[in-house]
Amino acid sequence: MIAFVGDGAFQMNGMNEMITVKRYLDRLSGPAPFIFCVFNNQDLNQVTWEQRAMAGDPKFPGSQYIPDVPYAQYAELLGLKGIYCDKPKKVGSAWDEALSAGRPVVLEFKVDDEIAPIPPHIMKEQGEKAAKAAVRDPEGLGIAAKGMRQKLTEFAEHLPGRH
Numbered sequence: 001m002i003a004f005v006g007d008g009a010f011q012m013n014g015m016n017e018m019i020t021v022k023r024y025l026d027r028l029s030g031p032a033p034f035i036f037c038v039f040n041n042q043d044l045n046q047v048t049w050e051q052r053a054m055a056g057d058p059k060f061p062g063s064q065y066i067p068d069v070p071y072a073q074y075a076e077l078l079g080l081k082g083i084y085c086d087k088p089k090k091v092g093s094a095w096d097e098a099l100s101a102g103r104p105v106v107l108e109f110k111v112d113d114e115i116a117p118i119p120p121h122i123m124k125e126q127g128e129k130a131a132k133a134a135v136r137d138p139e140g141l142g143i144a145a146k147g148m149r150q151k152l153t154e155f156a157e158h159l160p161g162r163h
C-alpha cells in the first residue's frame with residue numbers, strides 16, 4: 001500500500017497514525033507493507049492556490065504556512081523506516097530503497113511550494129484572480145520565476161489600470 005500525503009495532512013492525522021502502524025508492526029510483512037510518501041512543502045498549498053485563483057487573494061502565511069517537521073526522522077524515532085530526499089537525482093534510489101525496505105516507511109520528499117499546481121489549461125477568470133493575487137503575494141516573484149510569469153503577465157494585462 002502506498003499513500004501520497006501532503007505535509008499538512010500528515011501533521012493533522014498521519015503522524016499519530018504512525019503510532020497505530022507501530023502497534024500492528026507484527027502483522028505487517030513483505031518487501032513494502034506500507035509506504036507513506038510525504039510531500040514537505042511547508043504549505044497548505046492546495047488551499048493557498050484556491051485562494052489565489054478563486055478569490056484573487058495573495059498567500060496569507062498566518063493560515064497557510066506550516067512548520068518544517070522532520071517526518072523521516074520521526075518515523076525512525078518510532079522504530080519505522082525513514083527516508084529523506086531533497087535531490088531530484090536521488091528520487092529513483094529513494095523509491096528503490098522504500099520499495100525494498102521490508103517494513104513500513106515514511107518517504108519524505110522536500111518539494112517546492114512555489115510550483116503552481118495548475119492544469120495546462122486554466123480558466124480566464126482563475127488566471128485573472130491568480131494574477132491579481134500575485135501582485136501582492138509574498139511568493140509572487142518565486143512563482144513567476146518558476147514558470148508562471150508568462151501566464152500571469154498575459155492575464156495581468158487585462159486587469160483594470162494595468163498596461
Ligand SMILES: Cc1ncc(C[n+]2csc(CCOP(=O)(O)OP(=O)(O)O)c2C)c(N)n1
Pocket residue numbers: 005006007008009010039041043044045046047
Ligand atoms: C479535514 C479537512 N480539513 C481541511 C480540508 C481542506 N483542505 C483541502 S487541501 C488542504 C491543504 C492540504 O495541505 P497539504 O496536506 O500540506 O497538501 P499540499 O496541498 O500542500 O500538497 C486543506 C486544508 C480538507 N480537505 N479536509
Ligand SMILES: [Mg+2]
Pocket residue numbers: 006007008039040041042043044045
Ligand atoms: Mg503541503
